[in-house]
Amino acid sequence: MKSCNLLLLTLLTLLGSVSMQAEALITNVDHRETTSLAGKWRVIVDPFETGFYSYRYEEIKNRDNGFSMDAKAADKSALLEYNFDSSGTLDVPGDWNSQREKLFFYEGTVWYRKKFDYHLQPGKRLFAYFGAINYEAIVYLNGQKVGTHTGGFTPFNFELTNYLKAGENSLVIKADNKRRSTAIPTVMSDWWNYGGLTRRVLLIEESNTFIRDYHIQLAKDSMETIAGWVQLDGAEGAQPVTVRIPEAGITQTVQTDERGYAEISFDADLSLWSPDNPKLYRVEISAGEELLEDEIGFRSVQVRGNDILLNGKAIFLRGICIHEESPLRPGRAYTPEDARILLEWSKELNCNFVRLAHYPHNEYMTRQADRMGILVWSEIPLYWTISWDNPEVYSNAVQQLTEMITRDKNKASVILWSVANETPVSEQRTKFLADLTKVARSLDPTRLITAALEAEWPKEGIAINDPLGAYLDVLGCNEYLGWYGSTDPRNFDKTWFTKYEKPLIISEFGAGALQGYHADPDTRWSEEFQAQVYERQIPMLDRIPFLRGTSPWILKDFKSPRRPLPYFQDYFNRKGLISDTGERKQAFYILQDYYRQIESGEGDSAR
Structure with missing residues (x-):
């Protein structure tokens, strides 16, 4: 287990060499103290990236004509060629393609701005969490660059503590969904390249040292031993951490090292999670005054020869x-x-x-x-x-x-x-x-x-x-x-x-x-x-x-842009068993019956 954690640290170091702003992900945001930034955001569509590059194609840094500054004209003679306050809006979360007809096929940069009031108490830290931004995102707070992220379908977060003002703050994001030959995915795909802040945006308030991440699952090939680890984030790394599963009568306390890391391992008599029994346990993790809860199911998945085993029994998916x-x-x-x-x-x-x-x-x-x-x-x-x-x-x-x-x-x-x-x-x-x-x-x-x-x-x-x-x-x-x-x-x-x-x-x-x-x-x-x-x-x-x-x-x-055939496709991949308006096709019922036979053990389809 220690080698796994060291590998993770190595990976984060590697990622940091590519993007100096890479930060470890905060998990289980559903059970943390958060503030949603959902709603209307001011936006500027910027196909030539005028707000990022000068006319010499050099990055604009710390100047009013860079859109990240969210500047206001100082007087009536000032030249400022953008204004978030008078620009249109888009809903966040959401993609820009489906919200504005003119952006249906658009691939490029859109700048988003959200103002929010915040008063951070002493001993607290503030993070911005993004469920996903497609594809490349640069995040600014109050005109200062906080970080960058590349990848359109995974979450990321940046700490805002040192950039935050007491009172009103301006969060600006440059979102760019241009396809690139060196991107993942690359220039060719068969789904819509939805751009923008496509998933939720949250502010997460935490203590100076908090539970950032943990892995609590059944150990590999076991159905009775829970194993994993807990990772704290903050200066007070070495401290006791307690894991409780009240319904199972489990309380285990471990001591984290100076990096805030500790392994856990203990036996448990559990009702195992499965499609027939989707049992979830309330799991409590506490460190200092922090208590973080989660809902976790425990099950084993293995391969034996040609079989997939769920909780030791062969299953057909x-x-x-x-x-x-x-x-x-x-x-x-x-x-x-x-x-x-x-x-x-x-x-x-x-x-x-x-x-x-x-x-x-x-x-x-x-x-x-x-x-x-x-x-x-x-x-x-x-x-x-x-x-x-x-x-x-x-x-x-x-x-x-x-x-x-x-x-x-x-x-x-x-x-x-x-x-x-x-x-x-x-x-x-x-x-x-x-x-x-x-x-x-x-x-x-x-x-x-x-x-x-x-x-x-x-x-x-x-x-x-x-x-x-x-x-x-x-x-x-x-x-x-x-x-x-x-x-x-x-x-x-x-x-x-x-x-x-x-x-x-x-x-x-x-x-x-x-x-x-x-x-x-x-x-x-x-x-x-x-x-x-x-x-x-x-x-x-x-x-x-x-x-x-x-x-x-x-x-x-x-x-899908790859599907332009009029009438039959009209930019849709039509292989669905259900139409884009929710209507079932004939094949839906064929597959439904096939799966019913497999599930019930009837006929030639039974496995």
């Missing part, structure tokens, strides 16, 4: 893929209600599992999955065409992986960390991703590692022989038989095989259909065509001896 789009309104999903509806639709399909594609979703999703008993695959957006030989890209991948794991490592629902989706095989790519699997296991040894691979298509069948498979616990594979390429039904008769003795999840399959468009089953875009692909897929799935889960593509239609 009846899943669906989900993008982070709101179920009933345009734009990003970012509310607890969004999460509840999306996961309720998944339960209606008889799912016990969801793949949150292709990036970490907001924390409401994993919190709600914990409560509803839904297993989760969570992944970082290493997608398609990454710059595998670029050290800075690797450092950013480590950062995003670390932030994803740090936020959700205490969620019982999350059983799979995914390091990639549909990445072309090369020596550089395999080393890059293999190294990431080692980082993931060091940060969290209790969960399984996977990736969505592409299959090979030899004459004798369909093979999963990607060299990355050697580094994974569970194989994922995307295939679109009947949609891309030939629609010949004989393609579904192929035999699947692999050189790895590991469980397989078919992480994507499906076909597009416009809800309400009906024709014969051979007419593309009809509901009947999509339904036929599912009907042909299911018997093939039942013949794969090492198959242990499926997550078809996808729960709901979602926006």
Whole structure:
């Protein structure tokens, strides 16, 4: 366990060399003393980055014409070519694309400003917490640069204590969602590049020394020993920390070292979390006068041969893929209600599992999955065409992986960390991703590692022989038989095989259909065509001896700039089983029945 913590410190040092402002993430924000900054923020759309660069393309620093200063004209003769006070507004959280028609396709910089009053008491510290900003964010408080963050789907925080004024404060954020060849994801993807402050923004007030993070889960391969660690943040690092689970009758006190770190380990007689029993315990962590509570489920996840074991028993993952789009309104999903509806639709399909594609979703999703008993695959957006030989890209991948794991490592629902989706095989790519699997296991040894691979298509069948498979616990594979390429039904008769003795999840399959468009089953875009692909897929799935889960593509239609076909697509990927307006398609009921048979142990579909 000590080696894991040392690796984390090494990773943070590495990240700090890339972004000098990197700060360790504060976890469990739902149970801390916070102030929400949700609401209307003043914004300036800045496609030429006039507020950041001079006409010589040099960064503007500490001058009134830099938008970060939020300056006001000193007198009637002063030249100041921006004004937040008279600019328009956008809702935060929220993406700019769905709020203004003129910003529907916009990729570039938008400046956000929020004023807030605050009076920080002696002995307290203040942090700004951002659920996510897509893609690059620079944060300023009262004209001073606080920090930068790169990555559009993971949380981050900066301490504001030394920049704060008593009374009114001006928080300015430069948000830039331009696609870049050295970004993660890169210039090519198949979802909408929603820009802005897409998730919640909170002010977190803490004591000088506080509980920043902790890992409290069952030890690897155990169903009765809780193990992990606690990390304090502050000058008074060495002090007693107590962990209590009142319902289980557990009270354990440990002494942190001078860095504020202590390991924990104790036996417990627990009711284990599962889809059938989503039991959560109230866990209390106290240090000094601080008491931090959480709701944690305890369960074991393992691999044995071709089987995935949950609490020691083999399980088949009846899943669906989900993008982070709101179920009933345009734009990003970012509310607890969004999460509840999306996961309720998944339960209606008889799912016990969801793949949150292709990036970490907001924390409401994993919190709600914990409560509803839904297993989760969570992944970082290493997608398609990454710059595998670029050290800075690797450092950013480590950062995003670390932030994803740090936020959700205490969620019982999350059983799979995914390091990639549909990445072309090369020596550089395999080393890059293999190294990431080692980082993931060091940060969290209790969960399984996977990736969505592409299959090979030899004459004798369909093979999963990607060299990355050697580094994974569970194989994922995307295939679109009947949609891309030939629609010949004989393609579904192929035999699947692999050189790895590991469980397989078919992480994507499906076909597009416009809800309400009906024709014969051979007419593309009809509901009947999509339904036929599912009907042909299911018997093939039942013949794969090492198959242990499926997550078809996808729960709901979602926006994508790659899909411009008029009428049938109109910038939507139409592979959803539910339309963008919430209507079920025929294939929804085919998958629902298939999963019902698996769950009940009926017929050929039973596993």
